[in-house]
Amino acid sequence: MNETEMKDNIYEPANINEKNEKDAKELGLYIHIPFCKSKCYYCDFNSYASKNDIIPEYCEALEKEIEYYDNIVNKNKYRVKSIYIGGGTPSYLPSEYITKVLKKCRKVFDVEENAEITIEANPGTLSQEKLVEYKDSGINRLSIGLQAWQDRLLVELGRVHTCEEFVENLLAAKKVGFNNINVDLIFGLPGQSLKDWFETLDNVTKMRITHLSCYSLKVEEGTALDKKIRNGEVEYPDEDIDREMYHSTIATLKNKGFIHYEISNFSKPGFESRHNLIYWNLEPYIGIGAGAHSYFERTRYNNEEVPERYISQISNGRIPKKNIEVLALQDNISEYMILGLRLTKGIRIDEFNQKFEKDLFDLYGKKIENLIKRGLISIQNGYLKLTDIGLDLANQVFVEFI
Numbered sequence: 001m002n003e004t005e006m007k008d009n010i011y012e013p014a015n016i017n018e019k020n021e022k023d024a025k026e027l028g029l030y031i032h033i034p035f036c037k038s039k040c041y042y043c044d045f046n047s048y049a050s051k052n053d054i055i056p057e058y059c060e061a062l063e064k065e066i067e068y069y070d071n072i073v074n075k076n077k078y079r080v081k082s083i084y085i086g087g088g089t090p091s092y093l094p095s096e097y098i099t100k101v102l103k104k105c106r107k108v109f110d111v112e113e114n115a116e117i118t119i120e121a122n123p124g125t126l127s128q129e130k131l132v133e134y135k136d137s138g139i140n141r142l143s144i145g146l147q148a149w150q151d152r153l154l155v156e157l158g159r160v161h162t163c164e165e166f167v168e169n170l171l172a173a174k175k176v177g178f179n180n181i182n183v184d185l186i187f188g189l190p191g192q193s194l195k196d197w198f199e200t201l202d203n204v205t206k207m208r209i210t211h212l213s214c215y216s217l218k219v220e221e222g223t224a225l226d227k228k229i230r231n232g233e234v235e236y237p238d239e240d241i242d243r244e245m246y247h248s249t250i251a252t253l254k255n256k257g258f259i260h261y262e263i264s265n266f267s268k269p270g271f272e273s274r275h276n277l278i279y280w281n282l283e284p285y286i287g288i289g290a291g292a293h294s295y296f297e298r299t300r301y302n303n304e305e306v307p308e309r310y311i312s313q314i315s316n317g318r319i320p321k322k323n324i325e326v327l328a329l330q331d332n333i334s335e336y337m338i339l340g341l342r343l344t345k346g347i348r349i350d351e352f353n354q355k356f357e358k359d360l361f362d363l364y365g366k367k368i369e370n371l372i373k374r375g376l377i378s379i380q381n382g383y384l385k386l387t388d389i390g391l392d393l394a395n396q397v398f399v400e401f402i
């Protein structure tokens, strides 16, 4: 408490318990919906096809877990600035479940009136009725997983929708009034040419969306795609083409008025993802649902991953938290560096010094000097940031701060 606040409390005792909007910390909520129509070949997320029968119990468990935070999160101290309903495919669920979960969030947490509320959706799962219900329940941002424009590539990825369904769903969303829409895309796919990728970028941006996430394909061990590559059914993506695609993405999207604000994320001015910025700025968030991760009051933990076990623990009155780790100051600093450097503007040096009451150069002077010599980072206008080469080799930079 600073001097002015103390004075306020002395002379206006009635204000002691009043919520002070200026002082409340911002908090993000993540809600995990682990159900999908089918499993995509490249996917290693905590998501399941053919578990539809447990959807009602799972959503009840979500509501119970949210209630648990009533006693944990002080409404006077934290206000929720973003809610992200991710998965899985949240739009696969009947929308009334989503409405109920959001209602519960509003009951338990102090959700800002203009909070960013995002739901992830896959083409083919959105209808006019669903979109209207989303809007009515306060959802104001959609994140649609298209991945590629070409149907033949969607088939190769095991996606169960067509590009036409994407176009239909996007137009329906706009008609209902959604004007903040992200589209997820993947490049570096087996069989994807530069021409395919340009066609994808071109056509998607023509649809006047506000945000694009463009990730390079990562072949995760144990996925169906990994097996196909090992069996020689599919060729491993070409590294050089992958990098060429990444560089041309940055140039193309900049030309189209997008800001490249994070390694893989692009937005129209003012449409950066508020929710993801919470992660990259190392601000607190609470994850609800199977496998969801939280970072709250310097403590990291995650929930039980298997939905059935998550449900049974909640029904038995147990909170399914595990891997609880109170981060030491040095861990927090490391995370702040690694996450903050993902942002293209980088880390504001004086903000770092103030936040941790330590001098960035006392801590990392030698490493920073070395990385600058290697051309991977630079200092510009008081920010420490990745260079263009550093964007390609970000992991080599991050490892220095672990």
Ligand code: SF4
Pocket: 035, 036, 037, 038, 039, 040, 043, 044, 045, 047, 087, 088, 089, 122, 145
């Ligand atoms: S829709 Fe998303 S979460 Fe579901 S299987 Fe495909 S990639 Fe995984």
